[in-house]
Amino acid sequence: MSPSSGVRLHWRDGxxxxxxxxxxxxxxxxxxxxxxxxxxxxxxxxxxxxxxxQAGLLAQxxxxxxxxxxxxxxxxxxxxxxxxxxEAAARIEHLEQVAQVAHTALLRRDRVYxxxxxxxxxxxGLQVRAASANLLTVLGTGLARGAWLNDGTARVxxxxxxxxxxxxxxxxxxxxxQRIWVGGRWFHVAGILRPSPLAPDTDVSAxxxxxxxxxxxGYVDVRDAQLGGAPGSIYVRTERGHEAAVQSLLARTAxxxxxxxxxxxxxxxxxxxxxxxxxxxxxLFLGLGIVALIVGAVGVANIMIISVLERRSExxxxxxxxxxxxxxxxxxxxxxxxxxxxxGVVGVLFGILATALYATSKGWAVVIxxxxxxxxIASAILIGAVAGLVPAIxxxxxxxxxALRTV
Amino acid sequence: xxxxxxxxxDHVAKVYGEDPPVHALRDVSFSVRRGELAAIVGPSxxxxxxxxxxxxTLDRPTSGVVRIRGxxxxxxxxxxxSHLRAGQIGFVFQQFFLAEHATVHENVxxxxxxxxxxxxxxxxxxxxxxxxxxxxxxASFRPSKLSGGQRQRVAIARALVGDPAIVLAxxxxxxxxxxxxxxxxxxxxxxxxxxxxILMITHDADLAAQLPRQIRVLDGQVxxxxxxxxxx
Ligand SMILES: Nc1ncnc2c1ncn2[C@@H]1O[C@H](COP(=O)(O)OP(=O)(O)OP(=O)(O)O)[C@@H](O)[C@H]1O
Ligand SMILES: [Mg+2]
Numbered sequence: 026m027s028p029s030s031g032v033r034l035h036w037r038d039g040x041x042x043x044x045x046x047x048x049x050x051x052x053x054x055x056x057x058x059x060x061x062x063x064x065x066x067x068x069x070x071x072x073x074x075x076x077x078x079q080a081g082l083l084a085q086x087x088x089x090x091x092x093x094x095x096x097x098x099x100x101x102x103x104x105x106x107x108x109x110x111x112e113a114a115a116r117i118e119h120l121e122q123v124a125q126v127a128h129t130a131l132l133r134r135d136r137v138y139x140x141x142x143x144x145x146x147x148x149x150g151l152q153v154r155a156a157s158a159n160l161l162t163v164l165g166t167g168l169a170r171g172a173w174l175n176d177g178t179a180r181v182x183x184x185x186x187x188x189x190x191x192x193x194x195x196x197x198x199x200x201x202x203q204r205i206w207v208g209g210r211w212f213h214v215a216g217i218l219r220p221s222p223l224a225p226d227t228d229v230s231a232x233x234x235x236x237x238x239x240x241x242x243g244y245v246d247v248r249d250a251q252l253g254g255a256p257g258s259i260y261v262r263t264e265r266g267h268e269a270a271v272q273s274l275l276a277r278t279a280x281x282x283x284x285x286x287x288x289x290x291x292x293x294x295x296x297x298x299x300x301x302x303x304x305x306x307x308x309l310f311l312g313l314g315i316v317a318l319i320v321g322a323v324g325v326a327n328i329m330i331i332s333v334l335e336r337r338s339e340x341x342x343x344x345x346x347x348x349x350x351x352x353x354x355x356x357x358x359x360x361x362x363x364x365x366x367x368x369g370v371v372g373v374l375f376g377i378l379a380t381a382l383y384a385t386s387k388g389w390a391v392v393i394x395x396x397x398x399x400x401x402i403a404s405a406i407l408i409g410a411v412a413g414l415v416p417a418i419x420x421x422x423x424x425x426x427x428a429l430r431t432v
Numbered sequence: 433x434x435x436x437x438x439x440x441x442d443h444v445a446k447v448y449g450e451d452p453p454v455h456a457l458r459d460v461s462f463s464v465r466r467g468e469l470a471a472i473v474g475p476s477x478x479x480x481x482x483x484x485x486x487x488x489t490l491d492r493p494t495s496g497v498v499r500i501r502g503x504x505x506x507x508x509x510x511x512x513x514s515h516l517r518a519g520q521i522g523f524v525f526q527q528f529f530l531a532e533h534a535t536v537h538e539n540v541x542x543x544x545x546x547x548x549x550x551x552x553x554x555x556x557x558x559x560x561x562x563x564x565x566x567x568x569x570x571a572s573f574r575p576s577k578l579s580g581g582q583r584q585r586v587a588i589a590r591a592l593v594g595d596p597a598i599v600l601a602x603x604x605x606x607x608x609x610x611x612x613x614x615x616x617x618x619x620x621x622x623x624x625x626x627x628x629x630i631l632m633i634t635h636d637a638d639l640a641a642q643l644p645r646q647i648r649v650l651d652g653q654v655x656x657x658x659x660x661x662x663x664x
Binding site: 032033034035037038042045048049338339341342343344345346347348349350351352424425426429431 | 542548550
């Protein structure tokens with residue numbers, strides 16, 4: 026215990042002294058830490074949300090698989106939309122390394138209405154599609170309500186609604202009276218689908234069985250190929266790892282005479298791109314968070330300067346009790362850091378909470394990047410140190426006699 | 433060993449400012465032995481507080497030498513002076529200066545905070561010091577719940593807790609009514625009888641007259657230094 030090096034305080038005493046100001050004026054401390062809390066919450070929230078949404082998309086891609094290929098009519102060399110040949114689906118099924126094939130056909134003439142009184146122009150952007158029975162299996166689309174078409178319901182006026190279609194029609198439940206007006210007759214609604222990210226067309230569709238489409242909606246019309254007969258979209262599930270091989274054969278297989286009129290795509294590409302984009306966080310919010318942090322730092326510095334002015338006699342007393350200049354400086358610096366860290370920790374917790382609530386509501390995994398919360402707390406420490414430095418030096422340089430003067 | 437000198441001042445002077453210079457202290461020399469109880473008495477502005485600050489090493493003299501237990505304070509760094517104050521000097525102020533958000537016990541224990549004494553030992557000594565000033569039953573109170581006299585007792589206990597070489601009290605009864613002041617004076621006598629060396633500042637000549645030794649200052653100079661013959 027050499028007097029020249031001075032006596033070190035036990036860390037517990039140090040912490041107690043550093044929190045004197047906060048305990049004496051908790052309200053003021055809370056308000057001055059608020060800016061830092063808001064800033065940290067914003068930063069952690071932005072980083073957490075982008076990480077979580079990315080994780081959510083990646084999980085979705087993982088669940089849906091990247092081995093789905095879509096075959097559709099492309100553009101004719103002469104201009105205009107090309108159609109797939111009728112037998113396209115059957116031919117694709119015979120390809121090796123193709124696991125499953127499903128298809129839908131757009132019924133161009135017909136629209137979906139909530140009731141027969143709905144004006145014909147109020148289509149809501151909804152469409153009617155005939156769908157093969159295995160569509161849901163191939164797309165990996167779930168059922169939100171009710172049932173999918175079966176052999177029986179595929180033959181009668183029964184429809185299943187895509188997720189968007191159901192929402193636009195204001196239908197969120199299935200009951201016996203639930204029906205839609207399609208092609209001049211009522212169709213019962215048997216089920217509602219979950220969103221179908223790999224085939225967004227189904228989301229805005231009322232899906233009916235092919236037999237029902239033929240029977241009630243005039244699907245096959247030999248006099249006019251425009252009206253249908255051929256599938257509009259063929260969904261091909263390949264065996265895993267053989268996507269590229271199958272993809273190279275699809276156009277030729279679907280339309281051997283003019284393969285260039287066939288469009289083949291891999292819909293999971295869109296999701297992958299979206300996941301990459303989600304990883305890039307919102308820099309506007311991040312910027313706002315940083316501004317809030319700066320404002321918070323100014324607030325803490327301000328409070329610390331006031332605190333040093335107000336607590337002159339405490340400083341004088343501590344000097345009289347044997348506190349070194351260095352210890353006074355450390356005390357106020359520690360108080361400032363403590364204040365900022367409390368703000369930072371509260372902010373991190375709120376950022377995590379916000380991320381958790383939002384991610385959970387979206388069904389994503391909650392991902393808080395380590396850099397987000399660690400960086401939040403580290404920047405709070407830094408802010409506290411910077412904001413408290415000048416006030417702490419002032420406090421330590423205050424002559425004891427002046428500090429003790431009470432006028 | 434009643435002859436130990438704990439405090440010695442040699443030709444101490446303090447000048448404030450330059451234009452015009454204020455000679456708050458001029459050529460002050462005296463010494464205090466262990467176990468003494470002395471009053472520094474003088475009218476307002478005579479330099480008493482200045483003298484107390486210099487003795488307490490809170491301020492440095494313009495010239496002259498201050499020795500605490502033989503150590504020349506002029507040669508010490510801030511850290512060394514702080515250590516000296518923490519271990520050897522106890523302060524009692526007119527305004528008490530208690531921490532309102534700490535308990536009485538914590539206030540007293542904090543008298544040793546910077547002296548390098550462990551928490552357990554601080555608590556034990558604080559308990560003893562509170563016992564000496566008769567406030568054991570108020571240990572867990574906040575100072576705001578105490579009367580002025582009790583607060584000053586807490587401050588005295590805080591000054592005494594480390595058993596310093598000298599206790600410096602600046603107008604310890606200045607904020608108290610006469611009855612309470614008298615009981616504080618009684619306590620000071622008791623503590624002195626128990627061995628504490630106490631130097632008390634007052635502008636009150638009657639109060640000073642109760643103490644065994646009176647050092648009179650006027651215009652920054654010691655004009656008389658009278659020790660009453662020991663009664664015993
Ligand atoms: N920091 C300072 N700067 C300039 N002059 C000072 C300073 N401190 C004290 N003085 C002057 O020194 C003289 C002695 O002041 P001091 O406070 O020591 O007197 P005192 O005896 O304690 O008075 P009181 O009984 O009113 O407390 C006064 O003339 C005062 O104006
Ligand atoms: Mg004075």
